Amino acid sequence: MKTKWIEQARELDQNDPIAFTRQWFVHSSENLIYLDGNSLGRLPKVTADRLQQEIQETWGTRLIRSWNEGWYTQSATTGGKIAELIGAKSDEVVVTDSTSQNLFKLAWAAVSARPGRKVIVSDTLNFPSDLYILQGIMYQLGPDYSLRLIPSKDGMTVSDEDIKTALSDDVALVVLSHVTFKSAFMYDMKNVTKQVHDSGALILWDLSHAAGAVLIDLNGSDADLAVGCTYKYLNGGPGSPAFLYVRKELQDHLTPPVWGWFGDARPFDFNLVYKPATGIRKFTVGTPPVLSLAAVDASVDLLVTTGMEKLRKKSLLQSEFLIEMWKEVLLPLGFTLGSPENPDQRGSHISFRHPEAYAICQALIAGVDGGPVIIPDFREPDHIRIGITPLYTTFEDLAVAVLKMSEIVNRQLFLSFRQRSGDVT
Numbered sequence: 459m460k461t462k463w464i465e466q467a468r469e470l471d472q473n474d475p476i477a478f479t480r481q482w483f484v485h486s487s488e489n490l491i492y493l494d495g496n497s498l499g500r501l502p503k504v505t506a507d508r509l510q511q512e513i514q515e516t517w518g519t520r521l522i523r524s525w526n527e528g529w530y531t532q533s534a535t536t537g538g539k540i541a542e543l544i545g546a547k548s549d550e551v552v553v554t555d556s557t558s559q560n561l562f563k564l565a566w567a568a569v570s571a572r573p574g575r576k577v578i579v580s581d582t583l584n585f586p587s588d589l590y591i592l593q594g595i596m597y598q599l600g601p602d603y604s605l606r607l608i609p610s611k612d613g614m615t616v617s618d619e620d621i622k623t624a625l626s627d628d629v630a631l632v633v634l635s636h637v638t639f640k641s642a643f644m645y646d647m648k649n650v651t652k653q654v655h656d657s658g659a660l661i662l663w664d665l666s667h668a669a670g671a672v673l674i675d676l677n678g679s680d681a682d683l684a685v686g687c688t689y690k691y692l693n694g695g696p697g698s699p700a701f702l703y704v705r706k707e708l709q710d711h712l713t714p715p716v717w718g719w720f721g722d723a724r725p726f727d728f729n730l731v732y733k734p735a736t737g738i739r740k741f742t743v744g745t746p747p748v749l750s751l752a753a754v755d756a757s758v759d760l761l762v763t764t765g766m767e768k769l770r771k772k773s774l775l776q777s778e779f780l781i782e783m784w785k786e787v788l789l790p791l792g793f794t795l796g797s798p799e800n801p802d803q804r805g806s807h808i809s810f811r812h813p814e815a816y817a818i819c820q821a822l823i824a825g826v827d828g829g830p831v832i833i834p835d836f837r838e839p840d841h842i843r844i845g846i847t848p849l850y851t852t853f854e855d856l857a858v859a860v861l862k863m864s865e866i867v868n869r870q871l872f873l874s875f876r877q878r879s880g881d882v883t
């Protein structure tokens with residue numbers, strides 16, 4: 459059985475038209491299989507070079523002059539590149555702050571733009587930090603405001619019917635992750651946006667698990683607002699700044715809650731009274747982290763060059779392959795599939811659920827029995843997430859990982875890995 463899957467994987471790798479992009483990344487060890495690009499993408503070689511250049515030349519030599527030689531406009535320039543990946547116009551996206559901060563700014567602005575409507579809708583599959591931000595907004599706006607969460611009946615998906623039930627004429631804003639962080643369930647952005655607009659509310663999409671992973675058409679879906687991180691599939695590096703999107707027609711009508719000099723019309727006039735910039739810059743606040751921003755700029759080029767169509771095609775082939783393997787190899791061992799089988803509803807990771815998920819994950823990371831070190835991630839209570847990053851994940855990586863999971867369970871190798879350790883899973 460083992461040879462069959464490995465052979466099939468190798469054949470798929472040989473026929474992969476974008477297999478060459480794997481060489482764009484730093485691979486520190488041939489004995490490491492990295493399946494966590496959905497949390498922190500690998501380091502692109504071009505990023506390492508770009509950061510050296512930024513440090514030695516742009517900062518070291520050009521010093522303060524660099525602000526007029528690219529730094530000041532970098533947030534917008536890189537935003538314009540990300541716009542290409544998410545179906546937006548270049549002047550609708552900017553790279554700034556963190557996803558959480560951007561969510562706060564845009565959600566607050568949206569609720570303020572719908573006076574009289576006092577409900578925000580989200581779902582129970584959403585990333586908890588998003589819900590915390592929304593709870594904080596409700597707390598500050600007062601007891602008349604509330605957050606309504608759409609439940610997921612199967613813990614994996616949300617139906618159109620459930621969305622419909624949650625919408626009423628008191629809803630100001632709907633906030634959803636386009637691809638949810640545990641199950642990788644993907645909403646139909648166009649349909650949901652229409653439903654929300656029909657109810658008179660605005661919509662804000664969190665694209666953290668979607669940008670660089672699936673096909674997104676913000677403009678074609680008539681989406682109002684979006685936020686997303688750059689350290690997952692965009693490979694921008696740990697803590698790299700996030701992006702935000704505001705539909706062009708809305709930009710002049712929304713007022714962000716945080717007014718800083720980078721969002722002012724003329725920051726270097728140093729006026730004592732704030733006057734908002736026109737356009738997307740209004741939604742920025744202060745000095746951007748230019749080194750991290752340079753890293754994002756370099757890595758996003760790799761996705762733009764490759765093209766999202768090719769990436770999505772490979773990602774789907776890879777998740778289908780994983781599901782095929784699950785049926786034959788993992789299902790008999792008590793693993794259930796925690797992601798939708800329908801490819802139209804699936805992002806770019808697969809969640810396998812098992813009562814011993816934590817210990818199995820730890821055993822994979824430890825590289826038991828001299829096997830390769832395999833890095834997926836664990837999400838409470840029982841999810842092993844296998845992140846597929848088509849720029850560098852091979853079919854063989856996936857086959858080896860699944861076969862190792864089966865070995866770990868068959869031989870009960872997980873037993874010595876049950877002890878919880880470390881703050882970050």
Ligand SMILES: Cc1ncc(COP(=O)(O)O)c(C=O)c1O
Binds near residue numbers: 558687
């Ligand atoms: C879907 C989603 N939203 C929001 C966040 C929070 O991002 P940040 O910590 O960069 O603000 C994350 C972090 O992983 C996420 O996955």
